[in-house]
Amino acid sequence: MVARPEKTAGVAPDLAVKLCGLSLATPLMPAAGTLAKEALDGAKEVYGAMVPKTVTPGPRAGNPPPRVAEVPSGMVNSIGLQNPGLERFLKDLHVWDVGLPLFVSVAADTVAEFAAMCERLASDTKVTAVELNLSCPNVEHGGLQFCAGPGTVSDVVAACREALPEKPLFAKLTNEGVVANAVAAEGAGADALTLINTIPALVVDARERKVFMRGGLSGPAIKPVALRMVYEVSRVVETPVVGVGGVSSGEDVAEFMLAGATAVQVGAGSFVREPREMLDEFVAYLRENGLRARELTGSI
Amino acid sequence: MKLHEVEVAARERFGNHALLRYRWPGRIPEPGQFVMARASAQSLDPFLPRPLFAHDYEDGVMSLLFEVRGRGTALLAEEDARLLVSNPVGQGFDTDSGGLVALVGGGVWVSPLKLLGKSLGRAGIACDTFLEIPATAPQGYAAWISESYPDATLVPTEGTPDPSRAVLDRLGALERYAAIYASGPAEMLDVAKRTAAGMVPAQLALRERMACANGSCYGCAVPVWKSGERAYARACVEGPVFPAEVLAW
Numbered sequence: 178m179v180a181r182p183e184k185t186a187g188v189a190p191d192l193a194v195k196l197c198g199l200s201l202a203t204p205l206m207p208a209a210g211t212l213a214k215e216a217l218d219g220a221k222e223v224y225g226a227m228v229p230k231t232v233t234p235g236p237r238a239g240n241p242p243p244r245v246a247e248v249p250s251g252m253v254n255s256i257g258l259q260n261p262g263l264e265r266f267l268k269d270l271h272v273w274d275v276g277l278p279l280f281v282s283v284a285a286d287t288v289a290e291f292a293a294m295c296e297r298l299a300s301d302t303k304v305t306a307v308e309l310n311l312s313c314p315n316v317e318h319g320g321l322q323f324c325a326g327p328g329t330v331s332d333v334v335a336a337c338r339e340a341l342p343e344k345p346l347f348a349k350l351t352n353e354g355v356v357a358n359a360v361a362a363e364g365a366g367a368d369a370l371t372l373i374n375t376i377p378a379l380v381v382d383a384r385e386r387k388v389f390m391r392g393g394l395s396g397p398a399i400k401p402v403a404l405r406m407v408y409e410v411s412r413v414v415e416t417p418v419v420g421v422g423g424v425s426s427g428e429d430v431a432e433f434m435l436a437g438a439t440a441v442q443v444g445a446g447s448f449v450r451e452p453r454e455m456l457d458e459f460v461a462y463l464r465e466n467g468l469r470a471r472e473l474t475g476s477i
Numbered sequence: 478m479k480l481h482e483v484e485v486a487a488r489e490r491f492g493n494h495a496l497l498r499y500r501w502p503g504r505i506p507e508p509g510q511f512v513m514a515r516a517s518a519q520s521l522d523p524f525l526p527r528p529l530f531a532h533d534y535e536d537g538v539m540s541l542l543f544e545v546r547g548r549g550t551a552l553l554a555e556e557d558a559r560l561l562v563s564n565p566v567g568q569g570f571d572t573d574s575g576g577l578v579a580l581v582g583g584g585v586w587v588s589p590l591k592l593l594g595k596s597l598g599r600a601g602i603a604c605d606t607f608l609e610i611p612a613t614a615p616q617g618y619a620a621w622i623s624e625s626y627p628d629a630t631l632v633p634t635e636g637t638p639d640p641s642r643a644v645l646d647r648l649g650a651l652e653r654y655a656a657i658y659a660s661g662p663a664e665m666l667d668v669a670k671r672t673a674a675g676m677v678p679a680q681l682a683l684r685e686r687m688a689c690a691n692g693s694c695y696g697c698a699v700p701v702w703k704s705g706e707r708a709y710a711r712a713c714v715e716g717p718v719f720p721a722e723v724l725a726w
């Protein structure tokens with residue numbers, strides 16, 4: 178149970194959290210792939226860190242449309258990691274510099290490519306940390322996701338750890354087999370775990386009798402699943418957990434932290450509500466309960 | 478995306494079509510821009526707001542013209558529904574064409590042509606407007622739509638061999654026009670693009686599925702030519718209006 182000290186009305190609650198030795202001004206950050214450089218206005222006042230869209234070694238055109246579909250309480254996307262590739266991304270890195278720690282999300286086809294990207298990012302002083310997007314296909318293993326099992330999670334994290342000895346390394350996992358994968362990632366040297374990526378989903382068009390989209394589910398629909406993953410994993414690993422999945426209010430942020438998250442990412446929720454409003458609601462929650470943000474983590 | 482609760486000044490229904498007018502103290506829309514709209518601040522179901530073209534703007538009153546297609550638009554059209562809208566966003570029509578221009582539209586997608594016609598009028602640019610009246614349109618639709626477009630030539634497609642060509646065929650010699658602005662069904666836009674190619678610059682207003690409407694999600698991908706290569710542009714920030722020759726259909 179969280180102790181509830183006397184309310185400290187009027188005093189701005191302490192939002193700061195510590196993540197892998199970094200001091201973040203707020204526990205909020207954008208989820209990879211859900212905030213573009215065109216939409217960074219006001220980000221500095223809301224987020225504790227910046228997370229650009231996943232970047233791959235070379236440019237990727239992305240998937241043909243349709244790429245998004247609305248479903249009850251959420252959406253399915255099949256963007257296909259459209260991005261300009263690592264070198265172009267690094268050339269334009271200044272656009273992401275809004276005065277926040279910069280966590281770069283990466284994906285690749287092979288373990289060696291993952292490691293090569295980490296090595297490249299290790300030497301760039303603007304990059305604070307690296308998040309491994311392990312929900313992408315592992316070309317050497319028949320296209321199964323890297324996070325399909327602890328074996329490949331361990332291989333890729335270990336290789337990246339070696340390539341990136343001095344910066345925090347995050348492993349981002351999806352829901353399937355998450356506890357075993359999280360333990361493997363921690364064992365291989367990950368400093369933090371980001372949970373969860375979108376959940377595999379299918380949208381069928383009954384009228385046209387065809388598959389409309391094969392993609393990943395996000396939004397409030399996945400929040401209970403993500404909370405469960407954060408809750409279970411944070412109980413078996415030592416490394417901090419960054420919670421993500423369906424956050425669309427300040428109370429959602431609190432729920433993820435109570436369940437065990439040290440910080441929280443906002444994805445699809447930021448398409449439909451202002452993260453600023455979510456942060457304000459979170460502040461109100463802390464004030465009402467006389468708590469500091471960091472006191473919430475894992476306290477239930 | 479920031480949505481503002483606004484006061485609905487009038488709500489009109491015609492069959493499946495709805496016309497919403499609301500007080501808008503914010504940024505004045507440019508022709509071809511759109512807003513994201515939803516009916517409730519409390520519920521995130523349906524999850525996404527709907528992208529709707531700015532249909533008209535006059536003295537602090539904006540209007541949206543749309544077709545009720547699913548739950549999102551049905552809720553927006555409901556009597557007494559609240560209305561939350563974003564700022565008008567996106568790249569609209571480039572009206573800097575010089576000379577007589579043609580506006581061609583069809584279905585409910587004629588919507589942005591109202592504001593465009595007004596803006597051209599204000600700039601002293603003459604325009605001919607041709608609007609397709611689909612064979613499926615209910616009785617009285619032509620009269621209703623012409624209230625918004627009193628100067629438009631209505632083109633019924635009933636009985637024409639290729640309805641997607643009907644409006645373009647009515648334009649006659651395209652060389653007379655300095656530009657063609659089109660907003661209509663996909664097939665009509667396709668015909669407009671092919672017909673105008675090499676003859677007259679055309680701009681097409683696209684309607685894509687959207688989620689974030691600020692460039693973040695890359696969901697509203699449109700195939701385009703970029704430096705000679707096929708690539709995907711985002712309709713929300715690089716469109717929704719594109720020069721026809723850029724589109725890699």
Ligand SMILES: Cc1cc2nc3c(=O)[nH]c(=O)nc-3n(C[C@H](O)[C@H](O)[C@H](O)COP(=O)(O)O)c2cc1C
Binds near residue numbers: 208230310373399
């Ligand atoms: C449009 C869209 C694009 C995404 N792109 C990425 C990406 O590039 N890399 C990544 O690791 N996750 C990506 N995600 C997953 C999110 O980062 C997040 O893990 C997931 O959507 C769950 O959170 P949410 O429900 O708050 O959206 C994307 C999600 C969406 C909706």
